[in-house]
Amino acid sequence: EAGVAQSPRYKIIEKRQSVAFWCNPISGHATLYWYQQILGQGPKLLIQFQNNGVVDDSQLPKDRFSAERLKGVDSTLKIQPAKLEDSAVYLCASSLAGFGESDEQFFGPGTRLTVL
Amino acid sequence: LAKTTQPISMDSYEGQEVNITCSHNNIATNDYITWYQQFPSQGPRFIIQGYKTKVTNEVASLFIPADRKSSTLSLPRVSLSDTAVYYCLLAGYSSASKIIFGSGTRLSIRP
Numbered sequence: 610e611a612g613v614a615q616s617p618r619y620k621i622i623e624k625r626q627s628v629a630f631w632c633n634p635i636s637g638h639a640t641l642y643w644y645q646q647i648l649g650q651g652p653k654l655l656i657q658f659q660n661n662g663v664v665d666d667s668q669l670p671k672d673r674f675s676a677e678r679l680k681g682v683d684s685t686l687k688i689q690p691a692k693l694e695d696s697a698v699y700l701c702a703s704s705l706a707g708f709g710e711s712d713e714q715f716f717g718p719g720t721r722l723t724v725l
Numbered sequence: 726l727a728k729t730t731q732p733i734s735m736d737s738y739e740g741q742e743v744n745i746t747c748s749h750n751n752i753a754t755n756d757y758i759t760w761y762q763q764f765p766s767q768g769p770r771f772i773i774q775g776y777k778t779k780v781t782n783e784v785a786s787l788f789i790p791a792d793r794k795s796s797t798l799s800l801p802r803v804s805l806s807d808t809a810v811y812y813c814l815l816a817g818y819s820s821a822s823k824i825i826f827g828s829g830t831r832l833s834i835r836p
Contacts, residue, residue: 613768642824651812651826652769665823700768712816714761716768 611635613717615701621723627689630720634683634703640664641678642714643686644700652700658684688722696724728752728823729813734831743800745830747813750794756817758789758796763810763829772811773798808834 614633622628634641640659644652655674657664660681669676673692678684688695698721702714730748737743749758757776761769773780775787775796786799800807810829817823 644826651829653826654824657824667823702768713759713771713774714769716770718766719768 613701613703613715615699615717615720617720618718619721619723621725622691623725624693625690627687628691628722629685629687630699630701630722632684632686632701632717634701635715637705638703638715639681639706640704640712641684642700642702642704643676643684644702646698646700646719648697655686691722691724693724696722698722728815728825729827731811731813731827731830733828734833736833736835737803738835739804740802743803743807743832743834745798745800745811745813745832746795747798747827748795749813749815752793752815753817756815758787758793759814759816760785760787760798761812761814761826763812769812769826774816803832803834805834805836808832 613635616631620628642657643655645655646652655669656666656676658678661678674688676686698719700716700719702716704712704714706712728749757774759774760772762772763769773782773785773787775789777789780787788797810831812826812829814826
């Protein structure tokens with residue numbers, strides 16, 4: 610079974626530029642998550658989708674970050690414009706349902722973003 | 726708002742049993758306790774999940790006391806490959822629940 614796919618794996622941009630990340634979850638997984646992980650910290654949930662609806666985006670900096678999950682499958686996360694403090698690994702995860710006893714999250718390899 | 730508290734780091738030796746405790750005093754009734762493992766340059770990987778008492782799978786055990794205010798991840802007979810960061814996560818399965826990873830415990834296993 611294919612895992613969660615993310616691209617690109619690495620991205621270097623200058624501050625004030627825009628960047629987009631792509632995620633393809635495991636087939637059949639209804640829930641998709643985007644996390645930001647700053648070096649030395651645990652992942653921070655940015656947004657959670659259930660199919661193509663948003664469940665939680667309370668920690669998404671909406672003035673510069675946006676995410677969409679059209680058709681309830683793959684998703685894109687965009688940063689516009691980027692700031693130095695956005696340098697982090699952006700992790701995408703998916704789970705079967707998002708609710709229920711054994712809803713394990715499967716993580717992708719992440720995209721390492723460096724903002725200069 | 727931090728929902729869980731774990732030791733920042735732990736050291737142990739190959740072949741030993743390692744127990745990592747997580748405190749979650751404000752656990753909600755519908756929260757499950759989940760542990761993830763993360764190696765450098767990889768995404769976290771699910772280890773085990775439980776609601777109460779004891780859960781065991783092929784890689785770990787999870788002990789949860791009756792008041793559910795803490796939990797202990799037990800790794801039997803660790804090896805060098807168990808060196809990683811371990812996260813305790815409360816995942817409440819409702820739309821009102823927040824998924825919050827703590828800072829994790831950095832476990833170092835020595836020969």
